[in-house]
Amino acid sequence: MIKIAIDVMGGDFGSKPIIEGTIKALKEREFKAILVGKTENIKPLIPSRYLKHIDFVESSDVLQMSDSATDAFKRKNTSIYKAVDLVRQKEADAVVSVGHSGATMSLATLKIGRLQGVLRPAIATLMPRPSGGPVLVLDVGANVDCKAEHLVQFAIMGEAYARDVLGVQNPKVGLLSNGEEKSKGNEITKNTYEQLKNLDCFYGSIEGNDIFSEVVNVVVCDGFVGNILLKTSEGVAESITKIIKNSIGKSPLAIAGALLMRRVFKSLKKQVDYAEYGGAPLLGIKGCAIIGHGKSNSKAVKNAIFQAIVFSNSNINEDIKTGLSKLEI
Amino acid sequence: MIKIAIDVMGGDFGSKPIIEGTIKALKEREFKAILVGKTENIKPLIPSRYLKHIDFVESSDVLQMSDSATDAFKRKNTSIYKAVDLVRQKEADAVVSVGHSGATMSLATLKIGRLQGVLRPAIATLMPRPSGGPVLVLDVGANVDCKAEHLVQFAIMGEAYARDVLGVQNPKVGLLSNGEEKSKGNEITKNTYEQLKNLDCFYGSIEGNDIFSEVVNVVVCDGFVGNILLKTSEGVAESITKIIKNSIGKSPLAIAGALLMRRVFKSLKKQVDYAEYGGAPLLGIKGCAIIGHGKSNSKAVKNAIFQAIVFSNSNINEDIKTGLSKLEI
Structure with a gap:
């Protein structure tokens, strides 16, 4: 049975949503949850019928968002350190954390270790689209300065995730650039293009707006660009909502309209709700985070x-x- | 009187909107329009009372979108070549073109020439925000591979445009990065930060979502990132519109709501309509394009x-x- 180590202490809203989420998951699927945190606080919150599916690992320390990734390695009693360590010791198959993402990434990369051939693990995230299912974007933060060889590996890892985890048949990978033509791009994307062009899964270069069309299932970029595109997308979505709300405020007719539109907005919210997707996988490690x-x-x-x-x-x-070893030939 | 050279041939929709736009402008402001294109086709479209404000420069060739920037320099009889050349010869103060933007940029940079001290001219564009007026983003396409010294100059040029042309008092400039902390960023933005940190106009690093808040008036990035953020923003806005429209299609109640919401969407459209802003200035040349x-x-x-x-x-x-010369001290 799959064993999932869950850091119960790290979230912005405390342990409650993490424990509730675990129980919801246990209701629907069979797995062993290993809850890492202050057991005496956690255990009373769990209905007794779920206890047989749960192990508890005591941790007395919590890594705060203000702590550095270096602290993460020094403080071996934090919930995130212990949760990652369970995967390292093969006592868990995967770690789930909603805490300090930089620390989770560094700990998972260095304690669990990289898969053979992987130069740099990458964080992948799903972005919603109007149709065709969400699109996987990587890297979105782990690797700020990248070389072409890193982006090439991201393409291989993203394709594998889309196929094996998201269940996309023959996923297509696009290289994010400032134009679709091969001649476009900066030095790094041009080099990447040359290395990707013969792969079956490679669609070619795509532009920012193509992320939301259905041309590709996976978008490859460096972590600097990935972070900016995620945050910019959030900013645009918030701006549009604000502009609509500001206009509604001004017109009684529009207020009536908005009430009627409620269902539409609910559907919009559901479609762009990151909670539907869960979290961002760290790809390229000997395990799952x-x-x-x-x-x-x-x-x-x-x-x-x-x-x-x-x-x-x-x-x-x-x-x-396998994908990486084929590249090297 | 200000003389504006206008390339009448280059737009996707032919000469009509360009001539109509010129006439609308002449109705409201006093200036000399120099229309560059096939005079015999253009002249009959202009009401005679405007003719005294217009000069005509004959051009028999049109640069197509499929032509390269190299073609732009070879074919000296194109409307864009001639329009730019009028500024070079000081027969016009500015050139306005809705044609081949790469060619316009290259021609303006090399024929009109860079301002003293400018390493690379940059294209700046205005992006709409829910409040606080639009934000100026540069570079958005001219310079794909940038060094810190280029980004520093973009900051100076963007600040000057915000102050002198947009009329913003004490504009603030943000450096686009993957986090607000000084420690964030890629190698180039970290170097840029060090060079900008003592300037009065420098706000610090900003993230993608901050573009749409009111913290800064000018956002600096390289042309690769700038292009991706513009296109991504377009993609998000289109996606949201599509999702709303798809949901509306499904519910009669929502259709009624949408009718009532029409005014709101009209206001939204006006607020995000690029036509409100005109075009993107090329900053750093000895003139105006x-x-x-x-x-x-x-x-x-x-x-x-x-x-x-x-x-x-x-x-x-x-x-x-002046701004650039102060940097060098």
């Missing part, structure tokens, strides 16, 4: 756990190794 | 002309030179 948003609610935690289960049951890590 | 969208309607052309007038009446180019 799912990094959730600090503000994850119980639904997001549940979905992050489901993601960890599908990941752990899949062949993704073997496929990444 | 405004590059409009190929799909510009007459309103966008009118506003691009107004932009060229305000630019030409301002002290921006002197201020850029």
